[in-house]
Each structure stands twice: as C-alpha cells, then as structure tokens.
Amino acid sequence: MTLLTKPQLTSALLSLSQMPAGWSTDSTRTSSGDKTFCNYRQPHKAQVQVFRTFQKGGGLTATVASVGLRQYASASDAAESFAAMEKALESCHKETYQGSVLKYSPMSVDKLGDSSLGVRIDSDGTTALQQFTLDGPTLINVGTGGLAGWRAGGRRSRHSHQTSARSS
Numbered sequence: 814m815t816l817l818t819k820p821q822l823t824s825a826l827l828s829l830s831q832m833p834a835g836w837s838t839d840s841t842r843t844s845s846g847d848k849t850f851c852n853y854r855q856p857h858k859a860q861v862q863v864f865r866t867f868q869k870g871g872g873l874t875a876t877v878a879s880v881g882l883r884q885y886a887s888a889s890d891a892a893e894s895f896a897a898m899e900k901a902l903e904s905c906h907k908e909t910y911q912g913s914v915l916k917y918s919p920m921s922v923d924k925l926g927d928s929s930l931g932v933r934i935d936s937d938g939t940t941a942l943q944q945f946t947l948d949g950p951t952l953i954n955v956g957t958g959g960l961a962g963w964r965a966g967g968r969r970s971r972h973s974h975q976t977s978a979r980s981s
Contacts (some may be wrong), residue, residue, distance in 0.1 A: 851905035
C-alpha cells in the first residue's frame, strides 16, 4: 500500500468545477482543527489531512459543503481511529462547543469503502449532515449544512459545523 503525499491528496478532493452551478470555494477556512465529537481521544493522528469547503447563497439562505481526507500511517491505524469515533458517537449525543449546544444523531448512509457512518448535527437552528467513510488508510468526510431556524433574540445563526471536518 502506497501512501499519498499532501499534493496528491489535495488533487483527489472534489474541485469547484465538479460542483453544480451556484457554488463557490470558501477560502475563509484555513484549518480543519483537532476537535472531536465530545472530545474523545483519537488513538492515532492522521499523517496527512486536507479539506475543501464550498458555499452557496448567502445571508439567510447560505449552504456550506465540505470534503476532507485524512490519511493515516496504515489501514489498521485508520480503522482503529474510525472505530474510536464510532464508539464515541454511541454515547455522545450532545455537547457544548464554542458556546453552542451541538446535538448528534445517527444518520443512515450508503455503505461505502470498508466502513461508513452518518451523523446529523443540529445546533442553533442549523443542521449539518456528515458522512464518514473508511477506505484503507484514508478517512473520507463529506458534509453539508445550512440554516434552518431562528435563535433567541430573533437573529439567525450561521454556525459553520466544521466539527465534522475536525472529528474523526
């Protein structure tokens, strides 16, 4: 098994030309961070991590989509990391992160790669849908989210759920 370099992984990400009409790249996100669901401990750190974020619309109709790839030193390290995330989500259903309450719900997803799982994340009137797929030494994360309701005080919340890109 040959591991890919960061440029090779980056070139494997979904590109803007592959998105439907109306999407643009969101260059405001510079790091996917280290946040995990309910701060569970990852047994292994990814050797290489890349992501790309897109947005459509703006204001009260904004939608964000993201795709991320994390490559581990081996398929077994990736599998152990995926299993730890899966186990954490069995008991982690809600947490507070940066002042917002995040609620996690299991979500059905197509079975792809070696293993797949889906998570619905609700917070402050926003919903993010995330799919994680394990494929050999790589954990693939794709997700989308947008606005769904009003916050207290009558203002709309746009909480960007990059938690998914950070969680594995």
